[in-house]
Amino acid sequence: MRKRKRAFNTDHDEHFDESWLIPYADLLTLLLALFIVLYAASTVDKVKYQSIMESFQSELTGTKIESVHAGLSPTPSSPQPEVGLPEEETNDKELDVLKQQLESYINTNNLQDMVSLEDTEKGIEVSLKDVILFDSGRADLKEHSFQTLNGLVGLINTVPNPISIEGHTDNVPAHNTIYTSNWELSAARAASVLHYFDSQKVQASRMQFSGFGEYQPLYPNDTDENRQSNRRVTVVILRGS
Incomplete structure (x- = not known):
């Protein structure tokens, strides 16, 4: 009897189902x-x-889920507050408005010859010549200066910024006065303006004063006109609050 050959199916190798x-x-x-x-x-x-x-x-x-919160950024149920401007930018805008108001005040009251205004890196600087505020060699305010200062107070109080009040003199020695030097005279004048502002409800914690004497002149002290311009009190509304 012929032996039956064992059949091998070489064309159909066993495979695992990898569809998963x-x-x-x-x-x-x-x-x-x-x-x-x-x-x-x-x-x-x-x-x-x-x-x-x-x-x-x-x-x-694989199921669609209906939801009012679909997505990662759902519409809020109530209006969101607007994002405000950075504090520094807001304060700069307030100072811009203040500068315009001060310019208008100076022009309306014909103070251009006695009061000057400058926008500097330090802040808004309002310089008042000494003749509008004081008698020669004195540091007590003239009574007729109150009206001018009151107008400044009303505008200064529209912003919260700190205030620096700075006294300046010319280079003429402070002889025949109660002050031993121009430092004392300039500081006393700045202090007088500070105290007046305080009496008019400018917040005391906002204010400081200093006396520079003759050492920060605007012009060379070589003419009477230049010396008069150098004798001044400058009210600086500082940047920042």
């Missing part, structure tokens, strides 16, 4: 994305967290 790897890879990708989002959003609020979870549930189950 595709959804498995998708699942891993979704889970990785979930953890990345949760890690990045360290301060996710409750509404956004719910939106994230609903989105991933929809992807994993």
Whole structure:
């Protein structure tokens, strides 16, 4: 009897079904994305967290979930307050308005020859010649200077900025006065303006004064006109609050 040859089917090797790897890879990708989002959003609020979870549930189950919070940036139920300008920018705008008001005040009252205005890096500087405020060699305010100072007070109080009051003299020695030097005279004049502002309800904690004597002149002290311009009290509305 002829032996039957054992048959081998070489054309049909046994294969495993690997179709499950595709959804498995998708699942891993979704889970990785979930953890990345949760890690990045360290301060996710409750509404956004719910939106994230609903989105991933929809992807994993293939079911569309209707939600008023769909997406990562749901429309807020109430209007959000407008983002304000940075404090520094807001204060600069206030100083710009103040400068315009001071210019108008000076022009309206014909004070151009006695009061000057300058916008500097330090702040808004209002310089008053000494003749509008004081008698020669004195530091007590003239009574008729009150009206001018009152107008400044009303405008200065529209902003919260600190105020520096600075006294200046010419280079003529302070002889025949109660002050031993131009430093004392300039400081006393600045202090007089400070005390008057304080009496008119300018907040005391905002103010400071200093006396520079003859050492910060606007012009060379070589003419009477220049010396008169150098004798001044400058009210500086400083930048920042």
